[in-house]
Amino acid sequence: MDLQKTYNRIFIFSSIIICFSSLNSCYKPDPTIAIIRVLDNNTNNPIENISVRLFFDDSNGGSIPEIDIIKNTLSNGTASFDFSDGYRDGQAGFAVLDIEVDGVFVGVINIVEMTTTEKVIYIQ
Numbered sequence: 605m606d607l608q609k610t611y612n613r614i615f616i617f618s619s620i621i622i623c624f625s626s627l628n629s630c631y632k633p634d635p636t637i638a639i640i641r642v643l644d645n646n647t648n649n650p651i652e653n654i655s656v657r658l659f660f661d662d663s664n665g666g667s668i669p670e671i672d673i674i675k676n677t678l679s680n681g682t683a684s685f686d687f688s689d690g691y692r693d694g695q696a697g698f699a700v701l702d703i704e705v706d707g708v709f710v711g712v713i714n715i716v717e718m719t720t721t722e723k724v725i726y727i728q
């Protein structure tokens with residue numbers, strides 16, 4: 605009888621360990637990143653320290669935009685935006701955002717979930 609209790613305890617204990625160890629191998633989505641590269645229209649040189657704004661403007665009268673982020677470009681002319689926290693598993697598509705460079709609307713970017721989306725903007 606004691607041998608049967610010992611086997612049952614070992615079975616239960618090992619089952620619990622297997623269940624908890626499988627929790628650590630959860631699926632983790634890839635990052636969702638948008639990179640805006642700002643180049644000079646005449647020379648194709650990167651433009652440093654210029655303001656880039658990505659935002660969603662609700663034309664239906666919403667008072668507060670859902671996404672509104674401003675960053676300055678680095679020496680290579682890029683501004684990187686990480687939207688990984690905004691992506692939810694199973695979501696189809698992420699966002700189409702407006703782009704402003706130094707307060708001037710220059711286009712839109714379609715950000716694809718779990719990838720790095722790049723857009724090149726030429727300004728004068």
